[in-house]
Amino acid sequence: MKVPRYIVAISCTAVAAMSWTLGTMQYDFLAKPTPRQLAQAAEEWKGEHLSKQLPAVVYNPAALAPITLQNDKSKKKQNQILLGDLSTPPPLNFYANQKNFGPVAMRQLAKRLEKLGYQQQALLAYERILDSCDSDKKQRAKAIDAIEAISGEVKYINPQGSKPIGLTIHVGTPMENSKDLKREIEHLGQEISLRSGQTLSFKSDIIVSPAPPPAVLTHPETGEPLPPPPIAMALWLSRDDRFDAETPPVAMMMPRDQPELLKQIIKDAVYDSSQRQLSTNANFIVPAKREQLPAGQAPFDQMTRALWLELGTSLQGREIPKVMVVEEDDEEDDE
Known part of the structure; x- marks a missing residue:
């Protein structure tokens, strides 16, 4: 059944009029809102939205801490x-x-x-x-x-194996008992040869200079005799197959009344002379001077096999020519 058109028109007009009368008739959409109206609208919005309880904020210092990036480059x-x-x-x-x-x-x-x-x-x-x-x-x-x-587990040698470089430890001294000095130098040469991985071999050369008899010194106030002055010595190393291939000389003083210090004094002098020679070469890091070493560290512990070999090869003087002896057989003249 069809609804008559006049009834539809009356119903639509009634619905629109009722919506306007009950809903928006009292509102003025053309005029600007007054400050009072704005404040009232804000209060109504707060009452509707801020009445809900917000979750509590938990402070987490770790979340605010700076992030440290690992140095992946070093790894x-x-x-x-x-x-x-x-x-x-x-x-x-x-x-x-x-x-x-x-x-x-x-x-x-x-x-x-x-x-x-x-x-x-x-x-x-x-x-x-x-x-x-x-x-x-x-x-x-x-x-x-x-x-x-x-x-202590492996042989402290040169793994590639090579003929050792011959060096000589020279000591100039007026020391009367040069036999003790020669013995200590030979023992020290053997020790260094082992430390070098047998890349170096050593001989000793004691140059004893004549010295006047020591004067008897007395105390200026008491007149009592004083201990004799220490013995002055000089030490340097040279390469056996080169001319003018020597390390810088080192002066040392040997107390006359403390012969047990002889070995340590010579050992320190060899290290000082070697350290000065290596300081002229840049292939390796030069070991520190003896007086700059940490307490408790022995000077020779700073020397590696490569440094000992570098010491020998750094002595580049003129090569000593090898002398060849030719023996001629007597030939009988044919008549």
Whole structure:
């Protein structure tokens, strides 16, 4: 059944009129709202929306702390350090070309080589901490302890094997009993030869200069005799197969009444002369002067096999020609 059109028109008009009368008749959409009306609207909005309870804010200092990024570059460097060719005898400067990885990475390399059973290569890695890497006192001390420990397990030699360089320890002195001095120098030469991995061999040369008999000194006030003055000595090293290939001479004083100090005085003088010679060469990090070493560290512990070999090769004087003796057989003249 169809609804008549006049009924539809009346119904639509009634609905629109009722909505306007009950809803928006009292509102003026053309005039600007007064401040009072704005304040009232704001209060109504707050009552509707802010009546709900907001969740409590929990303060978490850790969330506000700055984020520290790890230095992946250093880890990458440590992981990139190469083991090298482990199937052939290594040279004494093995791993020196990787010194820029630093002492920490070099120590990790040495420990890894120890676990793999390559003791000679591990020993060389520890030595690079002393003569190649920019190491602090603590890192050097740990490397020295590791070298001492591992040296008891492997032969402290030149893995590649080569003829040792011959050096002579010269000592000039007016010392009366030069036999004791010669004996101590020979013992010291044997010790250094072992420390160098047998890359160096040593002879002794004692130059005894005539000296006047020591004057009897007396105390200026009491007149009592004073101990005799110490004996002045000079020490230097030279290469046997070169002219003018010598280390800087070192002066030393030997107390006459303390002969037991002779060995240590000579040992210190050899180190001082060697350190001065190595300071002119930049292939390795020069060991510190003896007076600058930390307490408790022996001077010779600063010297690696590569440094001892560097000492010998740095003495570059004129080569001494080899003399050939030709024996001629007497020939009978044929008549």
